[in-house]
Amino acid sequence: MTKEELFQNIQNKESYLCVGLDTDIKRIPKHLLKYEDPIFEFNKQIIDATHDLCVAYKPNIAFYEALGAKGWESLQKTIEYIPKEIFTVADAKRGDIGNTSSLYARAFFENMNFDSITVAPYMGKDSVKPFLEFDNKWVILLGLTSNKGRDDFQKMDLVEGGKLYEKVLRKSQEWGGESQLMYVVGATQAAEFESIRTIIPNHFLLVPGVGAQGGDLELVSKYGMNSQCGLLVNSSRGIIYADDTVDFTKIARKKSKEIQLQMTEYLQKYL
Numbered sequence: 001m002t003k004e005e006l007f008q009n010i011q012n013k014e015s016y017l018c019v020g021l022d023t024d025i026k027r028i029p030k031h032l033l034k035y036e037d038p039i040f041e042f043n044k045q046i047i048d049a050t051h052d053l054c055v056a057y058k059p060n061i062a063f064y065e066a067l068g069a070k071g072w073e074s075l076q077k078t079i080e081y082i083p084k085e086i087f088t089v090a091d092a093k094r095g096d097i098g099n100t101s102s103l104y105a106r107a108f109f110e111n112m113n114f115d116s117i118t119v120a121p122y123m124g125k126d127s128v129k130p131f132l133e134f135d136n137k138w139v140i141l142l143g144l145t146s147n148k149g150r151d152d153f154q155k156m157d158l159v160e161g162g163k164l165y166e167k168v169l170r171k172s173q174e175w176g177g178e179s180q181l182m183y184v185v186g187a188t189q190a191a192e193f194e195s196i197r198t199i200i201p202n203h204f205l206l207v208p209g210v211g212a213q214g215g216d217l218e219l220v221s222k223y224g225m226n227s228q229c230g231l232l233v234n235s236s237r238g239i240i241y242a243d244d245t246v247d248f249t250k251i252a253r254k255k256s257k258e259i260q261l262q263m264t265e266y267l268q269k270y271l
Contacts, residue, residue, distance in 0.1 A: 001087055001115045002136055003179050003204070007228040009055045009085060014264040016229050017256065018056035018089065018206065020236025021046065021078065023063050029244045039067070039074035044081055046240055049249040053256040056232050057082050058089035058206075079112055087232070088115045089140065089206065095120030095127050102130040109134045116140050118184060118206075121168050125175055132176045139181055141172055144196070146186025146209035169199045178202045182232075185224070193223035201226060207233045210259075217259070221266035229271060235259060 010016050021043050028042040035041040047057065059078060064071035082088055094104045094117060101119075108114045109131075116138035119128055131139045144154055144165045154165040172181060182204040185196060196205075205224055210217050210233050217233065224231050235255075243251035 001138075003228065005085075006055065006087055006204070009087070010229045010267075013053065013055055013260070014267055015053055015055055015260045016231045016233055016263055016267075017054040017259050018058050018087075018232045018234040019046065019050055019054045019239055019256065020091070020208075020234050021057055021059040021063075021240065022236045023059070023074075023240070025067065027241055027244070029246065029248050031246055037070075037074055037077070039064070039071065040077045040081075042240075043074070043078040045249045046252055047078075047082060049253040050239070050256045051083055051086060053253070053260040054086070056087040056089060056234075058091050058234055058236075060236070061090055061092040076112060079114065088113075089232075090114040090117040093118045093120050093142065094131075095123055097123065098126040098130055101127050105131045105134060109137045116182065118142065121172060128172070128175055132180050137180075139176065140206050141168070141181060141183050143169055143183035143185050143205075144192065145184060150186070166199060169196065173200070178204075182206055184208065191219075193220060197224065197226065202228075202230070204230050204232060207231055208236075210235050210238075217262055218266060221263070221270050225266070225270045227271070229267065233259075233263070 023039050023042055025039060028038060032038045032041050059075060064075040079088060090108045092108065094101065108117045117131060118140045119131055121128060121141050128139060144150065156164045158164060158167060169183065183200060185205045185207055186209045207220055207224065210220065220233060221231065239252050239255045242255045
C-alpha cells in the first residue's frame, strides 16, 4: 500500500484508527471456545464489527507464535480475511543480521502478505535494509516507545547532544524515505511529539498507548498530525477486550465508533 492510498483511506473513513489484534486464548469470550479455531473466530467477528471504522489492523505476532503451528494458521486466516484496502501491521519487532532479516521480510511480506512490520533498530542499517527492499511495503521502526523501560536506553543523553531515540530518528532517514519508513512513537509521550515532528515531519507514526495505556488522543493529534495526517493510532485492549460476553462485538464496535468520532473531529481541527 502506498502512502497516498493510506491517506485516501483515512480521508474516506475520517479515521486513523488501528485496531490491535492482541488475541489471547485466555481472554476471549468463553462461548467462542467451541469453534474449531477460536482465535480466528474472535478476530473475524472483531473485523466484521470494526472494519468500516478503522484503517489498519495490527496483530501482535507473539500471541500467535505462542500457540505453535495452529497459531500461525489462525494468523494466516486472519490476514486473508482482512479487507484488502485496510493496512496491515505485523507487530513482530524483528531485528537481526542481514541474511536473517531477509528471511523475516520474506516471511511477512511475501508469504503472509502484510503491508508492514515493526522492526527494532538496535543492530543498525544492515539489519533494517532487507525489509526496505520490497515495493509498497513498510518498515515501522521503533522510535520512542510507551513502556516504562524506555528510559533505560531510548532517552539516554548522548555526548554529542540529544537523546538516543532522536539519533535513531535522524540516522534511519539515511536508509529509507517517507514512503517506506514509519516510526513507533508512544502515545504517552504527547509532550515530545512536537519536537519529534521537527526531526521527521513527513513520516507516518504508529502510536500505541491510546486507551488502556492512558494516551491522550487529542494531544497526539494536535502535535503529531501532519498535512497527510501522518498518524495511525492503535487501540488494542480498550476495544477487543471491552466486553467478554456474547455481546463483545457490539461493545467493540461502540468503543471503535467513539474513537472514530473523535478522530473525525481532530482531522477537521488539525489537518
